[in-house]
Amino acid sequence: MIRQWAGMYDVSPDHLPLVGPTQQLGGWWQANGWSGRGMLLAPYLVELLATEVASGQRHPRLQMFAPDRFAPDVATVESAHDYYARYAAR
Ligand SMILES: Cc1cc2nc3c(=O)[nH]c(=O)nc-3n(C[C@H](O)[C@H](O)[C@H](O)COP(=O)(O)OP(=O)(O)OC[C@H]3O[C@@H](n4cnc5c(N)ncnc54)[C@H](O)[C@@H]3O)c2cc1C
Numbered sequence: 402m403i404r405q406w407a408g409m410y411d412v413s414p415d416h417l418p419l420v421g422p423t424q425q426l427g428g429w430w431q432a433n434g435w436s437g438r439g440m441l442l443a444p445y446l447v448e449l450l451a452t453e454v455a456s457g458q459r460h461p462r463l464q465m466f467a468p469d470r471f472a473p474d475v476a477t478v479e480s481a482h483d484y485y486a487r488y489a490a491r
Contacts, residue, residue, distance in 0.1 A: 412436045419468040420446050421453065430454065431468055 413419060413434035420432045432447050449460040 410435075410437045414471060418442060418446065418466050420450050420463055420466040421459065421468055423468040425469070425473050 411434050413436055416436040417434070418432065418436065418439075419434040422428075422430050430450070432443065432450055435442060446463070446466065449463050453459050453463065
């Protein structure tokens with residue numbers, strides 16, 4: 402082994418990222434909660450987000466990633482299943 406590294410997964414309750422503005426904090430835009438798939442998803446979704454910032458128009462594909470899909474008063478929601486289980490063959 403030559404080198405190794407570790408990092409934290411920012412995992413959302415439904416394992417989907419949070420991309421866009423939120424009504425909870427005016428002027429705040431976010432792209433996080435990638436749930437271990439940020440390298441895969443971020444380039445495309447952030448391009449859509451940048452287009453939304455510039456045009457004011459939300460791309461339909463971003464709807465399912467709206468940060469406000471979670472209730473603001475829920476501080477922590479624990480996933481009911483093992484994070485890695487979804488990688489297993491079905
Ligand atoms: C071990 C591991 C394996 C992974 N494997 C995969 C994979 O195979 N495929 C995949 O798609 N994804 C994978 N991911 C997930 C992917 O790496 C992340 O989802 C992605 O890097 C998130 O990108 P980001 O730009 O949102 O955040 P980050 O890459 O975390 O970038 C955030 C940046 O902000 C900086 N920062 C933080 N706080 C401040 C501050 N206050 N001021 C200024 N700068 C600040 C940080 O230094 C950092 O450079 C893996 C993650 C880990 C940890």
